[in-house]
Amino acid sequence: MTLTDIDTPTPVIDLDRVERNLARMQAYCDTHGLRLRPHIKTHKLPRLALRQLELGAVGITCQKIGEAMVMAEAGCTDILLTYPIVGAAKVAPLAALARLSRLTVALDNPVALDTVAAAAREAGTEIGVLVEFDSGDGRCGVQTPAEALDLARRAHGNGPLAFRGLMTYPRGPRTVPFVAEARAAFGAAGIPIDTVSVGGTPGCWETHELPGVSELRVGTYIYQDRATVGAGVATLDDCAVHVHATVVSRPTADRAVLDAGSKTLSSDRVAPSVGEGYGLILDYPDAVITRLNEEHAVVDLSACAARPAIGERVRILPNHVCVVSNLHDTMTVVQGGAVIGEWPVAARGCTR
Amino acid sequence: MTLTDIDTPTPVIDLDRVERNLARMQAYCDTHGLRLRPHIKTHKLPRLALRQLELGAVGITCQKIGEAMVMAEAGCTDILLTYPIVGAAKVAPLAALARLSRLTVALDNPVALDTVAAAAREAGTEIGVLVEFDSGDGRCGVQTPAEALDLARRAHGNGPLAFRGLMTYPRGPRTVPFVAEARAAFGAAGIPIDTVSVGGTPGCWETHELPGVSELRVGTYIYQDRATVGAGVATLDDCAVHVHATVVSRPTADRAVLDAGSKTLSSDRVAPSVGEGYGLILDYPDAVITRLNEEHAVVDLSACAARPAIGERVRILPNHVCVVSNLHDTMTVVQGGAVIGEWPVAARGCTR
Structure with missing residues (x-):
């Protein structure tokens, strides 16, 4: 054939170019001490997710519970869901996912927090929480460090939940000032911020210039496209x-x-x-x-x-x-x- | 539940409204002596295609061989493919489809005609041909009745092919004059035009005002949407x-x-x-x-x-x-x- x-x-994947793209991004993150957590939404292929982990990614990022289940069943053991999971219908599937994988969920509101807490109780396991903040994109995310601290307090010490840090998409102009303010406020409150996670392939090569950022989530870098070339x-x-x-x-x-x-x-x-x-x-x-x-x-x-x-x-x-x-x-x-x-x-x- | x-x-189908929409369109076509050939691209559900046939549709319309195979295997026995099927890789699947169903293919060029003829030979069965003309939409379709006649001549009497008429999408301003000119030219050449098929839900209720049109292809009417309401x-x-x-x-x-x-x-x-x-x-x-x-x-x-x-x-x-x-x-x-x-x-x- x-x-x-x-x-x-038919879409055709050039695996040689994939390998080159994966190696380059991992090398960039290794050079700058950034944790790489690829977003699998771009490829949706378990074997490429496993390859990303093999090359040094700390875990993967998924958007929805369904795609995370596919990846967990294929052997991905550390998953970040960057989506506010809301509502009673999500509790059982989220709990099933938490039983298979070390799970962290990003959210920006107390209703999502309650959903995640219910899933953690049902699974009998810890689920991590990142608080999503709006760094200028105008999609999801809390608007102020005070809102972030309020959510972190609700998560911190709330039995099955573990507050793990902050997350934004993409890396808007408010990223650095927000993180600096949040670190001061969280420090005063005695709540540690382990992870600060930013996302998006556009702008990815400047991630190391953002003080306080520890994790990079990128998806499109594996294939690239007309938009990222642009x-x-x-x-x-x-x-x-x-x-x-x-x-x-x-x-x-x-x-x-x-x-x-x-x-x-x-x-x-x-x-x-x-x-x-x-x-x-x-x-x-x-x-x-x-x-x-x-x-x-x-x-x-x-x-x-x-x-x-x-x-x-x-x-x-x-x-x-x-x-x-x-x-x-x-x-x-x-x-x-x-x-x-x-x-x-x-x-x-x-x-x- | x-x-x-x-x-x-999740998308939710209201089956009562579906039934009402199906009945209304069939009644319209029956009233005006139009053959109704619904396009299944809107629903992609075999049981709704079979329901359309049960209510009086003469057959169904599909765009691609793959979706036509799904429908043929479900029992749809008269299928019009309104897509130019081109290339060696299409011959075997088109032949497989022709073995399952009375098949007609719309096309606008000799390369597609050769592909369809090869499939008919491979299947050992007749495949019908409609010549697609451009009535003003600027997508596919021959530009003149002379081009249509040339393609019809190549199909007519070409062993496994049967020329069956003309087709356009949607019903542009050139529909009526094109059909009138074509009927004159084809009549002079001794090639009968059995079917003149027009498509598209927008404008569908005026189809009977188009002289010389015998068949209506509509898809969206089964569900309707914001565009057709608009x-x-x-x-x-x-x-x-x-x-x-x-x-x-x-x-x-x-x-x-x-x-x-x-x-x-x-x-x-x-x-x-x-x-x-x-x-x-x-x-x-x-x-x-x-x-x-x-x-x-x-x-x-x-x-x-x-x-x-x-x-x-x-x-x-x-x-x-x-x-x-x-x-x-x-x-x-x-x-x-x-x-x-x-x-x-x-x-x-x-x-x-």
Whole structure:
């Protein structure tokens, strides 16, 4: 089986590039004394999570209980859930996860804290807590160190919970001042902050410049994509996943249609400064994917000197690779230029 | 099990509304002598496809071979593939499909025609051909009746292929003049046009006003969504799928975060005239989902008088329901107000 025999559309992982990306990030963290805790949402593949641990990661990061269960069952024994787990329906699954793995949950409110405490009691085991703070992104997170301290106090010494530190996503402009203020307030309250965890591949190479930060959570670095290349943290040569597609129609001289729509690439865009359209066609970089329907990519060829024929294969660098992993039951895997397998994306679709 | 016990996020199908939507469309087609051929891409559920056939549909429409195989194995015996099938890797799967079902493929180029002919030879059975024309949408389709006639000539009398007519998506402004010109040209050439098939839920109720059109392909009508309500073809009371989500964070007075991100709702938008954001929260219609990450919906509550608490459940009308079906392994099903099951979305993820 060679790449050109493989049915399209399919995402293709270049395992050599994966290895290079993993080694570089681990070396960066080792050099600067940062703990690396990769986010598995990008690949959703147990064997790549285990490889990240083998290379020196202290544990993994997951977003949802479902994907964490897949990873725990595959042998990942230290998991951080960076998601506020809320509600009675989450207690039993969270308890099941806590029985399998050393578990830490990031949260920003007392309702989530109560849910996690109920799961810890049901599991009869300790669950760690990080308090999430908003460093400028405007998503989740407490707004002030005083709120963080209040949550930490509720967790600290609350039987089955263990307060373990602070977490933010990504590393916004308020990260350093927030951490400094929190360290002073927590110190005065006698509550130690073990971990300060920041996340996100964009900006990752400057993490060591943030005083007080101890842990780096990154996901996209394993594959990279058009957005992270646009953010300047990777080059096109670092990108390890491409979607292979076929030209299925050429209705006019200026238009091609590819068999890779939003079910294959997602509708995620990149910032206009990064590029136009729904992905970069490596073989025709002047082409623009102007529109996606579920199964169609409509491509404007008007800026292209050479133009593809019907039946021709093209390789697309996705705008956002994490969502591509979530859309596919399997990924084609290449090593040393040869197809070595078709891997099931075991933690795909775990929205709960 | 009641709806409030069910873990979130989950899409919930209201089967009573489904039945009403199915009956109304079948009655419309029966009244006007149109053949109804529902597109299963919206639901991807074999039992709903069989229900559509039971109510009077002449067959079903699928986009990809993979989803057509799921439907054929479930007992759908007349399938139209509205996608140009191109390349050697498609021949064997298309042949397998042709052995199970009366098959018609829409196409707009000779490379696809050759692929379909190869599959028909391999299967040892006839495969029908519709020639797709571009009625103004600018996606696939031949541009002129002369091109259509050329493809029909290549299909007509080409051993295992049977030319069956014309197809377009959606019903653009060129539909009627194109069909009239084509009927004249094909008549002169002695090639009968059995079927003229148009598609798309927006505009569906005016299909009978298009002279020469014999078949209607609609998908979204079974569930409806924010886009079709915005297009004026349905009301909020017709919408049969809502995503149930939980408020997991309330970082500020004006902001809520829901556990339904782009992995749950997709990143698909609606036209600005239809509404803002990534879905309509029925319980808080003045709220705006301003941003989605993979697992987070960030909601602006600044226009809301009442505001939800952490842990509260909300129901979201998705912008585009077909892509929601594709993101979920299962859908929760409600009938008469009670949860009657959790149905596997059997044809989810079939991108090939």
